[in-house]
Amino acid sequence: MKTICFYFQVHQPMRLRKYRFFDMGKSHNYLDDAANRSIMQKVARRCYLPMNALMLKLIEENRGAFKVSFSISGPAIEQFRAYAPEVLDSFKKLVATGHVEFLAETYSHSLASLVDMDEFRSEVRRHSALMEAEFGQKPGAFRNTELIYSDAIGAEVAALGFKTMLAEGAKHVLGWKSPNYVYAGAVDQKLRLLLRNYKLSDDIAFRFSNRGWDEWPLTADKYVGWLADASNPGEVINLFMDYETFGEHQWADSGIFDFMARLPKTALAQKHGLRFATVSEAAGNNQPVAVLHSPHAMSWADEERDVTAWLGNELQDEAFAKLYALKENVRKVNNPDFDFVWRFMQNSDHFYYMATKWLSDGDVHTYFNPYGSAYEAFINYMNVLSDFTVDLDRALAGR
């Protein structure tokens, strides 16, 4: 019997306003509140609310045979509280069914695991505390920002007490091996890894509404056929994707909601031999088949499945280095107001906007980018960071 494991990532960055050189030292107001609010409300209306209602209905209809897992970033939770509290309520209703698992991640959707393990640990603990406070669940499974994983990060996550971690089923790491089994971490082999089946995940997340795709239109029957097919062997099929896929990246009129509405019943038909599980159940119910070695960081982004979407060009490296150089001073000042800025400045999205690789993945980058160019994104970010540094120095001096 094959297990289907749905995991959805929920995240909204805190977007910066146009912050000019002339604002420096005068205004410490960095966020584009209007954009953040209107985007949150739009996505709530198109995706979070209808999709949560659908998930609730499917879980109830199938009496728990259908299960899903989520992780929600800190900035997303903070913006739900501020702009769309009804979304938080609907997530709480899902928790109450007992068939939904919430995973831990970095609080700020940050890239700290690539540079500063100390900060990374503090980010993860903060997020776990948030999950417990909001949903009454202490996360036992972890997923890093953008599914970034390496042996070293895995070891750190295991040391933090997590039993399961998600990663990309990247071809350059797996080679001939299949993502449809549970693997063990290279350093601490007690850590279980679930690897994303990128082909089947992207059939929904990227290709669903693409009329140029030879499998269009994708129906629940056809898709369940692929999941169950003997040519797709294995024990766990991991379908990991952005939650915003539903209604936001794939619009409602593409039929994505109807597809999801039919999927559980179709899959649960006896002839297919499929069942659903949360992340921790899927990892716990299956033995690891092998150790996974990933000495270099991989992620679920772009063709390369590495971290070059966020780091690597001069702009990204400079901004990143200058940001993390502030850590000690932020700690010394020890003021929640500064901590708040420090955290949203760590959102990986800011660095994504500074990417300059514009080949096959350029479309995806442009879609998510509020700036005209990587250079504009960099200049704006550095203006904010410079002012924050000035403010921080003043606070330190006045302590």
Place this chain on the structure above:
Amino acid sequence: MRVLMFGWEFPPHIAGGLGTATYGLTRGLAKNGVEVKMVVPKAYGDEDQRFVRVVNASDVVTRFGDTAHKDIWDKMTFIEIDSNMIPYASPEEYFAKREEWERTGSVRTGGDIWTGRYSFSGRYGENLMEEVARYAMVAAEVAGQMEGQFDAIHAHDWLTYFAGMAAKAVSGKPLVVHMHATEYDRSGENINRTVYDIERAGMEAADRVIAVSNLTRNIVIEKYGIPAEKVVTVHNAVRFAGTVAEDVERGVEDKIVTFLGRITYQKGPDYFVEAAAKVLKKLPGVRFVMAGSGDMMNHVVRRVAALGIADRFHFTGFLKGDDVQKMFALSDVYVMPSVSEPFGISPLEAMKSNVPVIISKQSGVAEVLEYAVKVDYWDVDALADAIYALVQYPALSRMFSAKGLEEVTGLKWDNAAAKVKEVYQAAIDSLKK
């Protein structure tokens, strides 16, 4: 004396120095009793079907925000010719805009020199050279209709030289051409041959050539082979009326070193960046600001990031209107590291705002300024030393800003215009011989 002038009409903060200079000059000429009939290109777009129109001078004055001295403007006539020519446009840029227009039916105007030219019409030439020729034909028509109303013709920069030559052919009046920049300043040694040929043809046809500096005069003589006795240097000046440096509240305590101009090869932005990195190694309390936009901007941003100084080196993008004055008011040092600058009016604007300036020896303005630090544009160490000194030694910067203000106050357009008037007379006399 009456002059038919082929000039440029631009609000001073939008284009570069050329609009500002022709504006200051015509004002000075009016004060010197010269009647100016000013012919300017202006893009009307498709709505307005006229190719030529006479504009009330006071309308133009209002656009410059200069409503005082109405008496002076009574001496002027403005004639606008429908055209999309703008100064600083290279044939390549024009071609790109034209292509964009054909593809999309409109031309985007961003933070560059095309700002303010709101329309681009199919009625304009296929390429810049065709447009220059078309403009000349309309100019000849204008000159013919104004027969007996002017004693000399004055053309500013190569785009209007064919117009000046055509007007001379029609009227038989002497031609003075004004070199605000040469193709060598714009493009280094990789000159555009066609542009060079037009510049040379204009100067050869002219009875007198005005160069904005001795630097430019030498290029005209050596690289264009124009007889030295025909070429006269008249330095630009600076206008004091209008905006007064405002009191801007400072957000940061650090000293601010500013580069303000187009971010292009000619302006030497990369030398500013390298010098900034050197200064920042020694001094913590300094910030560098690059204000402007241009084709080298992305390159410069990358270099700043690679040098690891992006937390102290800021970009403002293209500044317009009051922001320019605001930037000067915030600056402690102004740097113009131009690789090749025929004149360079912006250091004078900085000095007006009490800001000490560092200029490259390769700028024409270096010839008229005593109280400016002068360095070779390529000498990054000397530039860094000069910035360090002006930031660290208040006595020095006080001296430069006080004496500099005095000095720049003495550079009046009235005086420059008087010299230009002499050039007109010499040109008229040379034809009589």
